[in-house]
Amino acid sequence: MEENQKYFPVPQPDELTRKEKDDAMGGYLMMFAALGAGLPLPIINLIASIIYYHMNKSNSLFVKFHTYQALVSQIPLTLANGVCVFWGIRIAIFHTWHVNNFFIGFALMLLVANILYLVFGIISAVKASRGRMYYYWFFGPMAYEKVFLVANHVVKAPAVNHPPKSIS
Amino acid sequence: MKKRYWIDAAKLIVVFGIIWAAFAIIPWPSIHAPKGADLVSIEREKKLGTILMEQSILSPDAKEKVIHSPKLDSAIFIVTSRLLEHLDHPLFTYHFYVVEKKDVNAFTLPGGNIIIYSGLLDFCQTPEDLAAVLAHEIGHAQKRHVVTKLVNELGLSIMLSVLSGGNSSIIREVMRTAMSTSFSRDMEAEADAFSFSLMEKSNLDPTTLSDFFRRMKKEKDNDSNLSEFLSTHPSNTDRIRAALEYKTAAGFTIKPISLDWSVVKEELKKVAPTKVEEPASEE
Numbered sequence A: 001m002e003e004n005q006k007y008f009p010v011p012q013p014d015e016l017t018r019k020e021k022d023d024a025m026g027g028y029l030m031m032f033a034a035l036g037a038g039l040p041l042p043i044i045n046l047i048a049s050i051i052y053y054h055m056n057k058s059n060s061l062f063v064k065f066h067t068y069q070a071l072v073s074q075i076p077l078t079l080a081n082g083v084c085v086f087w088g089i090r091i092a093i094f095h096t097w098h099v100n101n102f103f104i105g106f107a108l109m110l111l112v113a114n115i116l117y118l119v120f121g122i123i124s125a126v127k128a129s130r131g132r133m134y135y136y137w138f139f140g141p142m143a144y145e146k147v148f149l150v151a152n153h154v155v156k157a158p159a160v161n162h163p164p165k166s167i168s
Numbered sequence B: 001m002k003k004r005y006w007i008d009a010a011k012l013i014v015v016f017g018i019i020w021a022a023f024a025i026i027p028w029p030s031i032h033a034p035k036g037a038d039l040v041s042i043e044r045e046k047k048l049g050t051i052l053m054e055q056s057i058l059s060p061d062a063k064e065k066v067i068h069s070p071k072l073d074s075a076i077f078i079v080t081s082r083l084l085e086h087l088d089h090p091l092f093t094y095h096f097y098v099v100e101k102k103d104v105n106a107f108t109l110p111g112g113n114i115i116i117y118s119g120l121l122d123f124c125q126t127p128e129d130l131a132a133v134l135a136h137e138i139g140h141a142q143k144r145h146v147v148t149k150l151v152n153e154l155g156l157s158i159m160l161s162v163l164s165g166g167n168s169s170i171i172r173e174v175m176r177t178a179m180s181t182s183f184s185r186d187m188e189a190e191a192d193a194f195s196f197s198l199m200e201k202s203n204l205d206p207t208t209l210s211d212f213f214r215r216m217k218k219e220k221d222n223d224s225n226l227s228e229f230l231s232t233h234p235s236n237t238d239r240i241r242a243a244l245e246y247k248t249a250a251g252f253t254i255k256p257i258s259l260d261w262s263v264v265k266e267e268l269k270k271v272a273p274t275k276v277e278e279p280a281s282e283e
């Protein structure tokens, strides 16, 4: 049980190469680059992030942490944006649904969420490029646990060698 | 202990839920207060209606004449008084005018003035058909759709210039806009909903409007007089379905309007002989 609670040490800025810092920053910049392309269908930025995360899977823990945080933090927002687009299309094309306060409130809430996300994305890109850790609410600790928890890295092969049965 | 960050997730959801609710509570003006209804008071709409009626259909040199027939008038009175008796908080004193024109259509002009074309009376097969359509038109008036549409289409200054006398070309333009441009889909849906509930309150079958629309859809290909109504009242399947899905309250009973509709049909042949023959096949 003790083993499960152990975490790898968090890297300090002088232990990181320039490339690692840039790769970590890339995780956040990826989502801005894909945000424009993904606007009509807000799924493209998510796909880009998933690809980027898998490209950097074997990179250092610092890079993994930042790319993972960038990836998971945009899942709920992407889903919510998708709901908003779907909702808007229903209103604009099929006329069976109508613009109501729930929709306006939802769209404005998403506007706030997207702006906040953009701001935090820029902050974390700058932090990552300086070799700093930066934890989002909820997503930060989650990404830390996923990447730095020792137990998540040790793949225990099932035991095939046993002591002689007559001894045990 | 290590799952403490799930509490942060809950906080995030709560915070954004509150933001959503806060934005949703704000009474967004474009939805809840249509511009025209805000800018033109009931009193002004009444005056506008009087001026428009006097200078168009009721004027001596009007192209489209109001039919004065005691038999038609009493039929219209029987149908409309059933509806008006059950109308809560009427905004206007409603007036109904039958105009000789073979198009199947009815219009609501400002101030509760409702124009019924003789073609519509001819297309209706029962007094309830007429009641359903007129309940829809009363809905446009009660919901202030008429002034809202006119202000949106023509601007407030044109409306005010009519109120201060106006000239005949402006009045023609206002009449043309009132009669030929359509309401928004939301307004139509609102007027339909109004019709269903007014019909129910008047002990008439709310689904009558759907039967009426279905018959229109079926006959639109062999009756050119329907095209105008359908262009200003898109009778899509959504509207038909909305009528069929309307749920009446428990204990609702239908009391037919006691009016011999064949009298209306006979009278129409006399006073509005320009009507085209009805399609031969009837289901």
Ligand SMILES: [Zn+2]
Binding pocket: B136, B140, B183, B188, B191, B233
């Ligand atoms: Zn209508």
